[in-house]
Amino acid sequence: MSATSTANAPAFVAKTKGGRITDFVDQRVGGSGILREFGRKVFPDHWSFMFGEVALYSFVILLLSGTFLTFFFDPSMAETHYDGSYTPLKNVEMSVAYSSSLDISFDVRGGLFMRQVHHWAALLFVASVSVHMLRVFFTGAFRKPRELNWVVGGVLLILSMAAGFTGYSLPDDLLSGNGLRIIDGVIKSIPVIGTYISFFLFGGEFPGTVIISRLYMLHILLVPALILLMIVIHLFMVVVHKHTQYPGPGRNDGNVVGYPLGPVYAAKAGGFFFIVFGVVALMAAFFTINPIWNYGPYDPSPVSAGTQPDWYIGWVDGALRLMPGVIGDFHFEYVIFGQVLTLNVLLPALVPAGLVFTALFMYPWIERWITKDDREHHVLDRPRNAPTRTAIGMAGFTFYCVMWAAASSDLIATHFHVALNDVTYWLRALFFIGPVIAFIVTKRVALALQRKDREIALHGRETGRIVRLPHGEFIEVHAPLDDYKRYKLVGFESPVPLPAVPNEHGVVTRKEKRRAALSRFFFEDRVAPASPAELEAAHGHHGQHEVESAEAQKTLSH
């Protein structure tokens, strides 16, 4: 017995004390194995790959600054009279929540700075999540095997909006109270169950006395926990799938070209965290955000001009603003069995958002169905090399931006000295035709860029050098590209339209015909990359040799 246990004893004994401690820990947690696995993870380098990181770091900043705020914030809606140091609100009746938010702003050391850090980081968080999603969409990174991770990302976007909205309402100031009132109105417009949900949520008639504490619990407990869970799943899948990369020489779907996590990326990412923190801290130090003391305590009667939600809710607010109350004699309010159905609240609040999120979640499967592409993709598309996808993305983006602009229609009117009504009419028109225009323009631009790429790949770069040949002809000298640059211009996939094929019973189903039609719509006007044969053929006749021989003759004649 004693002999075997001696044999199992570790032969290795570290020389230094530090080494022995490290060895002790490593034998128990297996850290070196984890480090070996993760430290060798390779990440490709590109600035557009860093928005997810920005989102993650913003979230960490939110957790840190939010924890500070919880020390001083009291989510009670009990009535009190303000007794802090901001004189324009002295003795004003308000909720404890608003009073404690004012105390954080004016009487807690560093409180205003931390509030502003928290709020700026929140805006940056949702912004970086959005830009990250746009990057993923336009480069086609959502394709197999990453469809599910795209869905997780979409859920994260919704959760980040939920986190933002629940937090925005907490100070119980006039601005956020107005926002909450709109939400209450939207909920109440849901047929039959709307009023019940509203009463359940607010613990009675709006505003009630419980909504702030309920939102607070959601904001600090449930929503961040769900976000954290989704981040873990998201990052786990990134590790499993490995990172995508832009096309380039030596890069294919079977490899990842870049630097290892340790030490290069660990250092870069660690430093980048502090850069993001620094940028947020500078913004918080020098720029006011959400000056709640300007808005005053919430009271259901006053509504301030220029009331908007934070930017990420703006598009939904904009849709509400765009909806006409009546069109001519046609109205949108009905009474059915004693129940009022207000379509002019229900439609704009739910339909555009429903459309955007449904399209967003479905898109990977839609494209997969149309292209019948079941291969794994680790090399990204340049947006121009997937013209139809890029155009669809821009159409959706324009749709979003029109609603987004509508949320600030009053400020557009006052600041550009135009009539509010005209702004609304234009935006209503753009709501329908904007996406169509964006689709057409984007597709044409993408195709034109592809043609330009093809031209450069075949004939080289225009140098601006005009040479006159001995027989009098003028030509412009084109400089041939080096192989690395040419690879980028020709090394992409260009799917062709897939015609409808019969199924196993020999029948071309209607669904298959629809798929074929969509496939044509996607790829019929594609610009094919220059093939090796074309490159070979193009090499002979763009004047290069003639110029060279002419110059050679000139040297001879001297």
Place this chain on the structure above:
Amino acid sequence: MKALSQKRRHPLAAIALLLMGLLLTGGLYAVATTVNEAKASTTSFSANDTEEGGKLFAANCATCHGMGASGTKDGPSLVGVGAAAVDFQVGTGRMPMQMNGPQAYKKPAQFNDEQTHQLSAYVASLGPGPSIPEEGLLDAQGNAAEGGELFRVNCAMCHNAAAAGGALTRGKFAPALADVSEKHIYEAMVTGPQNMPVFNDANVTPEGKRDIITFLKQIEANGSPGGADLGALGPVSEGLFVWIAGLGVIIAFTIWLTSRTS
């Protein structure tokens, strides 16, 4: 009494009764309306002011407002608008109007203080109307907190809670209130210029108006405790700032961080 009861069937009795009734209601109405109306203090205007004002009016204003300020199709009658209205409109440069449009824009005043005073005197002489407020109401020494509540309830829906201004329908707007003098704020409240409603002394007491002015002057003097206020326009300018400046700087850093490779 007997004579009265004997004459109650006289043919003129009904007419006399009607006349008495009309006189009574009319008289009561006149008393009731003048209670709310700021008194026209013609006391501070001399006859010379009125006369000079009349000349200025005929030369500069009568084109639209008509001779004797009786109004034309291009401009309303000014009889009874009071000295406060003239002092506000001319003193802030809104009148003479730069161009026709949904609303007169503020611009550098075209008349000096004396001329404005003379014009006010002339218009005030045409009929009783709100007078130029007394100094005591313009000292901005009232209760800012009370003023803030009044402002949020009565003014914020057009002028914004932070007095940053807001849009109205068809090109009309409520201007931002920073840098507006105490006197002009008060006059705007009692005369309701452009598209603004009148807040007479029954709606908001003179003391309440003084509180509102105190509130406005105090938030203006306080500045922005949190740093640059980005126009005090709320979430729109904040969103714009985070997208352009915040993300812009971060993108610059990401490009720098990844520039040393490939």
